[in-house]
Amino acid sequence: MIVGAGGHAVSVAETVRSAGYELTAFTSDRDAGSRLLDRPVLADIPDEHLAAGGIVVIAIGDNAVRADAWQRLVARVPLDQLPAVVHASAIVAPGADLAPGAIVMQGAIIANGARLALGSLMNTGSILEHESVLDEFASLAPRAVTGGRVRIGARSAISIGAVIRHGLAVGADTVIGASSYVDREMPGNVVAYGVPARVVRARVRGDAYLG
Ligand SMILES: CC(C)(COP(=O)(O)OP(=O)(O)OC[C@H]1O[C@@H](n2cnc3c(N)ncnc32)[C@H](O)[C@@H]1OP(=O)(O)O)[C@@H](O)C(=O)NCCC(=O)NCCS
CATH class of the missing domain: 3.40.50.20 (Rossmann fold)
Incomplete structure (x- = not known):
C-alpha cells in the first residue's frame, strides 16, 4: 500500500x-x-x-x-x-545501512559504509558515496551525487543533478538547487544554488519546497 x-x-x-x-x-x-x-x-x-x-x-x-x-x-x-524498499536495478554495497522507510529508486548507487536514515529517499540515478549519511527524510533528486563522507541533514533536499564535494556537511531543512556544485559546508534552513553554490535565502521548515 x-x-x-x-x-x-x-x-x-x-x-x-x-x-x-x-x-x-x-x-x-x-x-x-x-x-x-x-x-x-x-x-x-x-x-x-x-x-x-x-x-x-x-x-x-x-x-x-x-x-x-x-x-x-x-x-x-x-x-x-514500513521497510526500506530498493529497486532491483539499484546497486547497494554490502556494507551500506538502510533504515526503515528508506526508498532507493532505479539505478541509484549506495557505496560501502553509506547510511540511509529513516524515511530518506534516493531518486533515480543518484549516488551516495562511501561513508556518507542521508539523514532522516532527506533526499537526493535524480542524478544528485555526493562525494565520500558527506552528511546531508534531516529533511534537506539535494536537487536534480547537484553535486556535493567529499567530506562536507549540509545542515537540516536546507534545499540545494538543481545542478549546483557545493564546495563548502552549508548551514541548515537555507536555499543555496549555483556553481559554486552560495546561500541565496533563509527558509523555515514548511516553506515551499523545490520551487
Ligand atoms: C533552488 C530552487 C528551489 C529555487 O526555487 P525558487 O526560489 O522558486 O527560485 P526561482 O525559480 O524563483 O528563481 C529565482 C532566480 O534564481 C535562479 N535559479 C533558480 N534555481 C537555480 C539553480 N539551481 N541554479 C542557478 N540559478 C537558479 C533562477 O533562474 C532565477 O533567476 P532570475 O531571477 O535571474 O530569473 C529551484 O530553482 C530548484 O533548483 N529546484 C529543484 C527542482 C528539482 O530538483 N526537482 C526534483 C524533482 S525529483
Whole structure:
C-alpha cells in the first residue's frame, strides 16, 4: 500500500513492484475514489491490510510533509511493515545501512559504509558515496551525487543533478538547487544554488519546497 497518489507515488510504485511486492492500493485524502496505475486510491489504510502484515510505503516527495506523515503512521503501523524498499536495478554495497522507510529508486548507487536514515529517499540515478549519511527524510533528486563522507541533514533536499564535494556537511531543512556544485559546508534552513553554490535565502521548515 502506497501513501500518496501524486507523481512521486507513480515512481515509487515502480520501485515497489521491482522490489517484488504486490501493489494493492494508494491512499490519499484528496484523490480518494479515483484510480492510479489501475489501482484504487483509498482514503486511508484498511485495518485488514495491516492485520494481514501488509507493508506500507510513504510516497510523499516533500521531505517535511513525508516526515510528518511518518510520525502519524508509526502510531498505527508496526516498524517491520514500513521497510526500506530498493529497486532491483539499484546497486547497494554490502556494507551500506538502510533504515526503515528508506526508498532507493532505479539505478541509484549506495557505496560501502553509506547510511540511509529513516524515511530518506534516493531518486533515480543518484549516488551516495562511501561513508556518507542521508539523514532522516532527506533526499537526493535524480542524478544528485555526493562525494565520500558527506552528511546531508534531516529533511534537506539535494536537487536534480547537484553535486556535493567529499567530506562536507549540509545542515537540516536546507534545499540545494538543481545542478549546483557545493564546495563548502552549508548551514541548515537555507536555499543555496549555483556553481559554486552560495546561500541565496533563509527558509523555515514548511516553506515551499523545490520551487
Ligand atoms: C533552488 C530552487 C528551489 C529555487 O526555487 P525558487 O526560489 O522558486 O527560485 P526561482 O525559480 O524563483 O528563481 C529565482 C532566480 O534564481 C535562479 N535559479 C533558480 N534555481 C537555480 C539553480 N539551481 N541554479 C542557478 N540559478 C537558479 C533562477 O533562474 C532565477 O533567476 P532570475 O531571477 O535571474 O530569473 C529551484 O530553482 C530548484 O533548483 N529546484 C529543484 C527542482 C528539482 O530538483 N526537482 C526534483 C524533482 S525529483
